[in-house]
Structure formats: structure tokens, C-alpha cells
Amino acid sequence: MLTAHFWPLFQESTVVAQEVVPYETHEFTFAEIVAATDYFGPHTVIESARSVYKGRLRDGRVVAVKRITDRQSDSTKRKFHSELDILPQLRHKHIVRLLGSCVTATKDKRLLTNPQQKKKRLLSWWRKEQQEPEWLTVYEYTENGTLFHHLHPDQGSSELSSVTVPWKTRIDVLLGVSRAIEHMHCHANPPIIHRDINTQNILLDANWVPHVSGFGLSLVCDKAMSEEFEMTCPVVGTIGYIDPEYMTRGHVKLTSDVYALGIMMLEVLTGRKVIQEDEQGAIYLKSFAVPVIEAGNIRGLLDTRPVPEPTPGQLRALEHVAQTAR
Template sequence: MPPSPFSVSIAYINNVTLFSCATPVMLDYQVPCLGDPGSRIYAVFSNRRLKFLIPYLRSCSKMYDLSVPFGDWVGNDGVLQFKWSKPNCRECEGKGKRCRWKNNGTNGEIECQHVRKPSNTWKLVVTGGILGSLLLVLLMIAAYRVYSADRKEKESRLRIERFLEDYKALKPSRYLYADIRRITNQFKDKLGEGAYGTVFKGKLSSEFFIAVKVLNSSKGDGEEFVNEVRTMGHIHHVNVARLVGFCADGFVRALVYEFFPNGSLQDFISSADCKNSFLGWDKLQDIALGIAKGIDYLHQGCDQRILHFDIKPHNILLDQNFTPKISDFGLAKLCSKDQSMVSMTTARGTMGYIAPEVFSRNFGNVSYKADVYSFGMLLIEMVGGRKNIGSTIENTTNEIYYPQWIYNLLEEGDDLRIHIGEEGDGKIPKKLAIVGLWCIQWHPVDRPTMKTTVQMLEGEGESLTMPPNPFLPTGPTTRNGSIPARRLELEAIAELE
């Protein structure tokens, strides 16, 4: 056993017997450190006679005998006194070391030991863990930003590529017949067919759809094709359909337009009494105003004045937001802006929308006012939802020209007898009808310009005055309002080839 700095003063040694008892008993010494929850341990001096102890030991069983040292008496108890022998550590402490008892030494020998500084390993582990976590978070943030920037860059490049693809179509491009077959998927999706050709749906890119009009080779001498390409090639207006490109490959002639998913205005006004196709008067007023602005642009906004000569609902296309687009410039004419009239050898246009002077010079020379007349007829049709070339039956016996019937109702202050819609406001159709009647005056000088027409549509309907009766075959009329009442003697000029 290694030496110890402790020493014990022992006065005497007694023999004792240990008993384990199930219940508490009246014995000399209890040994708590040896007991357990189910028993108590008692020490009895071995020199005591057992016959005196038997009454107390009935619940007890003997364990074993042992010798126990007893110390000097202090007060009423014998106490074991431990003494400490302090080692001489000055030499170790002088060397900055610690001293301890030598394990294999004798006579209380000591040895010096190097002082170990407290370990900082756990601090380093905790600090490293925190710094590592922060570094991981920073790396994740940096990686996400790099990924996000790369994704935005890719999206930006893709957007630019799409724009460049679509930008190619901003100016009319010439296509080969093979290109036309490819972009129409071999003419798979047919949209419609008319007197001058067949229209097919196609696409130039994943987001840019087009309508391709393949002209009939048996119709005309190519004048319509030349007119479309020459006229629409330099037109850029929100209310004018854009010519994307054309094809003149051998005997094949085709025109490539923007595609408008809502079709033409004709589809929505041919039956205004049908609630399923009725757009509402607010929307119809916006469409009428857009058409008027588009025609005004053709007359005043281009380098040369463009006369359409075929304004009608079928030639007004509607995009996804029902924004009107004027299309089909096959009958259009170009003239200088400083001269107002064009000479024509034959009438052109669609029956019901052709101005009187186009048929007979008795009503005046042909000018941009012919488009004003066609627009007026379009407004009347938007109000009534029926063809202007037909008639309506009143009192079941007399047939009357529909625009004249509308004029008679307004002149008499009667209701227009048309579908009003849920808003229940008849002010808009009345305003459209009055503007339309101003535009269809027999003589060109009595009609407003498209600029004035736009102002009339943008203003309040209550400020409009009724126009003269356009169905009386008289000369130019004197009118109230902002439109000058005078006959203009305008010079007829040759068409620009």
C-alpha cells in the first residue's frame, strides 16, 4: 500500500458482531452505511452475553464478526483522530512545478510534477463548430446568389433571343413558299376562305402566332398583293394590323399578318341581341374609338395619306384584349397629304359601305371622306347589329333602309329598340348612332374628318347635335356644331403608283 500523509491515533480495538434486522431494534450501534431499504445493520460487542440480546434479535440474522479500532475519548464519545503530515513542496514550487507523494516511495517521499495547463480543446471544438456553421451558411448564401444570378442571366438571354426572333418580324420579310409551308405546318390549320384567298394559322416562334393569307392566282393582276405590301410595310399603329411578311415565289403570292385570337368585329356585332356574343356598350365604344384613331392615323399620321376604301366589320380584327386592328389593305390608295382627292376609274369597296361619290361624281370627288362614310356605316351596324345593305320591317308592311330607320327614331326622340345590356344605359348607342349619321352624309364636305370624329366619340353624347337627314337627295347642308358648313372645291389628283 502506498504511503499516505494521514496517520490514525488508535486507543484500542474491539470485536463486534454485525446483525441484519428487518425491523428497528434497541441495540448499541447501527451501521447506516451497510443497510438497504429492506433491512438495518447493527453492531453488537462480541463480549456481551447473547441471552440478554435474544429478545432483541428475533427479527435479525447474524452476518459476520470483525475487529473495529476505537480512538481516544473526546467528550462522551471515542473519536478516531486523523493526523496530516504536510509535505515539503518548496523545492517543487520553486521550479514552477507541483509536488505529490511518490507512489513507490517510503518514509513520505515526494516527487515534483509538471503543471498541466487547463485544456482548451473543448473551447476549440465549440469555436470551430460555430465558425464552421457560419462558413457553411455563408457558402449556401453565396451558392444561392450565384444560382439565382445565373438563372436570371439565362432568363434574360432567353428573353433577348425571343425578342430578336420577334423583331425580325417588325419589318415585312420576304418568305419562300417552302417557308410558308413550314410556318403553317403544311397549311394544316385553316382559319377561313374569301374571294381573294384562303387564310391559315401558323407561328414564327413559340410565342408569335401569325395568319397567312394565300392569294388566289386567278384573281386580279397582283394589284391587291402590291397594295398590301406597299401600304402596310411602313405602318406602325396600335389600331392597325401589322404585315409581318410576304411571299412572292413563282405563281404563289401570300401575305403574313399578326394572328388575332378573337377574330373580327363582324363576329360580335352581327347579332347584338344575342347575349352570348354581346360585348357591352362600353367595350363597343372603346372599339369604335380605336378604329377611328386608326383611320385618322392612316389619313394624317403617315408620310403619305392612305385611303383604305374597305372599312367594314369583317376587316376589323380584335386581339386578346379586344383592341381593334384595321386590316386588309388590298384596295388601299396612296396620295400626297397636301392634296385631298384621288381619281378612280372604277368603284371599289364592299356594298353597303361604299360612299356615294365612289359611284357617282355628282356627290363630289373621291377623297379620304370615303373612309369616313364607311366608318359611319360601321358605327350604325355596331348599334343595330345587322347588315346595312338590308332593310328592316316596320308595321309589317313597309320596308325601310335601316340607317334611315335609326335616323327617324332619333329625330322623333324614340327609343332605339336595341339590346341595352345589363348596364341599362342607352347613352352610348345613341352617341354612336349620331356620330355614325354625321359620317354618312351624302356629300363628302358635309362629313367630319376622322380627327373630328375621334373628338366626338371622346366627348359627352349630350353635346352632340342631330345631323341633317342624310337620306334626302339635296345639296350640302347648313349645320350647327363644330363642323364647318361650306362646300369645298377640292382638286382631283392622280393616284400614286
């Protein structure tokens, strides 16, 4: 079980079971999503590369909408269907909440279901667009973006956040992510392998609570879960976080996610990117951090940005996190 890797640093699996949050998903009409995002206006764009928009539903809920069109790749469409299959099985407080979806090949039919006063405006807008199939997913909105953004702000930025300042928040984020992974591995039936645990897939809400996202590459374990469970499949994921055994042999296991979490723990402790370039080439975080940890120089490992000096108690906790990551 995942807890075997983290005990006593992380709490028992009974806590994870208590953090399950039941909710229902909804099939949205295209018209509802268009109205919520103000016709996918440029001012609603959250992430242009992934076609993610901010919206507000009629009941007042703020949401994030991911939009996939027929022009996008087959792999992108497969990720859409993977999330639709997997996320409804994972209703944990530290896993992003899928509120619903919309799949439409003929959007004019969807538009006709809207109230009469909106129909003319929507149809006028739609005639200006290329008529093609679309796949849309609607998620809860997380106000504070990704963990990656806070650890690695844009060059020249002096931005500090509640993630980069207090050490306690950094460790709380890791605890939340670990519980989400334990839920996927030990409480979901069948178990789920995420395959792309990284800081860009950790979303932070208004209270800096972490939510694991990015389930487009995830796999369902269709056999009884054990430490020996593995599958042979094409290698996918984010370079730097991928389990070396999976990278070289194509064998992915539940522990592949544990490896990625270990890399993320080093990233949170050091504030360094997983791969950095210098004159000699690529420097992998693991190659830098593990020798420092093994030498017992935990202070030499920690992020040097302006954060409060850790107290003796915090330093002991950070050393425990570092040893667990190693």
C-alpha cells in the same frame, strides 16, 4: 382633319401619334411558311374563301397566312401588291401588322434553303402539288376574328361575346377604328384612303382590341392632303358602306372613309346588318337609323339582344355616338 368630325367624342390626334408601333417586316421563304402552316393543312384554315391559314413560326409567334396562287384573279393579285406597298407605312396599334411576305415562282429553290432533315419531306409534299407561282403574306394573328362575326353570329347561334355584351367594349372598338383612320389620313405621309372600311375588315385580338385590315383596295394620296382632295376612279368597296358621292360620280375622298365609319357606328349601335332583306326588298341601315336618331328615340335604336341596360351616363354617350354617326 378627321378629328374635326369626332371632337369631342374622340380623343385628340396627339393620342393617335403616340399609338404608332414601330416594327420590321421579314422576307419569308416558302419552306418557312409551309412548315408554319403544317403544309396548309385543313385544320389550319381560318377562312377558306380568302385562303387564310393559321400558323406558328419557329420563334413561337402565331400568325395568319394569306395564300394567293396563279389561278386566282388579277384583281386578287393587285390587292396583294397594294397591301405590300401600303401596310409598311401604317404602323399603328389599331392597324393589322404585316410581319412579312413571300413571292415565289419556283418553290423548289425555296425548299432547298431549308435544313437537310426537312428537305425530303417538303420536296415529297411539293411534288404532289401543282407547281405554280404563289404570293403569300404573313400577319399577326388576331384570336377573336372579325367584328362582323360577333355582331352577326350564324343564324340560330346563341353566342355572346365581349363585343355584344358590354356597351363600353362596343364604343372602345369604335374609338380604336377611328384612331386607325385618323392615322391613315392625318399621320401617314402621304395619306391613305382605305376604301373598304366595314365590320368584316375589323379584326379583334385576344384582348378585344380592334385592328383595321383589308388594305387591298386602298389608295395613296399623291397630293397635299386637304378636305377638298378627291380622285376619280372605279367604284370598289362593300355595298352599304360606300360614300354616295363616290358611288354615283366615282369621286373618292378621305371623307369617304369617314362616311363608312359612320355606317359602322350605326351597325355597332343597332346590331343590325348594313343591308337586310324582307318582303319589300332591301332595307338599308341608314334609312332605318337616321330617322330614329333625328326623332331623339335613342333607346329605340339600340341593339335589343341580352346586353346590360345602359346606365344614364352610358345612354348619354351612346346618344353622342348616334348623333356623330348621323
